[in-house]
Amino acid sequence: MNQGKVKFFNDEKGFGFIKDSQSNQEYFVHISALIDEIRDNDEVTFEIKEGKRGLNAVNVQLA
Structure with missing residues (x-):
């Protein structure tokens, strides 16, 4: 498992970046x-x- 921080997430559009x-x-x-x-x-x-389109974060959960 990788660890990180949510840089941006838009609920309305349904995507973001970690x-x-x-x-x-x-x-x-x-x-x-x-x-x-x-x-x-x-x-x-x-x-x-x-x-x-490249690598994606999956199985994302709060740490």
Whole structure:
């Protein structure tokens, strides 16, 4: 499991970005990949999966 912080998440559009705390890389996250509701600046754990346009955060939950 990776750990990171929600950089941005838009409930209306259903997507956002998570910044990995170790690599500082940013990952796209879609609302369908959430286990818990998230908001900007929440600490989260997540897995990384190859998506249509690159790596995505999946199984995202509050840390």
